[in-house]
Amino acid sequence: MDAATSLSIAAVFISAISAGITLFGYIRDKSKIIAWSEVVYDKSKSLDNPPPCFYLKIVNIGRRPIVLTDIEKIGKNGRWRNPLAEPELDKPIDTVLKEKKIKDIFSTKNTSKVLQEAEFFEASYDLEDFRFEVFSFDDDKLVEATNFFIMDILGKKYPVRNAKKNISVMLAHNANEQ
Numbered sequence: 001m002d003a004a005t006s007l008s009i010a011a012v013f014i015s016a017i018s019a020g021i022t023l024f025g026y027i028r029d030k031s032k033i034i035a036w037s038e039v040v041y042d043k044s045k046s047l048d049n050p051p052p053c054f055y056l057k058i059v060n061i062g063r064r065p066i067v068l069t070d071i072e073k074i075g076k077n078g079r080w081r082n083p084l085a086e087p088e089l090d091k092p093i094d095t096v097l098k099e100k101k102i103k104d105i106f107s108t109k110n111t112s113k114v115l116q117e118a119e120f121f122e123a124s125y126d127l128e129d130f131r132f133e134v135f136s137f138d139d140d141k142l143v144e145a146t147n148f149f150i151m152d153i154l155g156k157k158y159p160v161r162n163a164k165k166n167i168s169v170m171l172a173h174n175a176n177e178q
Helices: 003-029 093-099 127-134 163-177
Strands: 033-041 052-060 066-075 079-083 113-115 120-126 135-138 141-152 157-161
Touching (some): 033 141, 033 163, 066 127, 157 163
Parallel strands (some): 033 157
Antiparallel strands (some): 066 141
């Protein structure tokens, strides 16, 4: 084999290695979160029949910050979204509404969460709060959520692990209370 052929083969191998490293970097830089749910029982309120609490947990496992905007709820008869976070108000809502427009208070800037690399977000819903999260009205029909997804600012959906099972657990406990 002459020097020109050896040099060409070496160049192909170096190019392939470079392409592999570039592809690996691209894959690692993509936005990635893990979202899951848990049901925890609050035994401080009752030892015999402790009320459940639904936890939504999200962690950014990507290398870039990500802006999370909504929780999308999927039901048998519809789907809807709610903001991931409530706006932080330094005054009572009625006072703030006199000073600012409602669209400014509930803008994406005020109702989103920015998660940096390896940052964690957690939201908890007791039984009363959970009822507001899982039920909605669509065309005057009551719709019940059966699954949750997290939405980012670009519209990408991330499934919430164990959401179906934990929604059922919370609703079953809710039915037993009534």
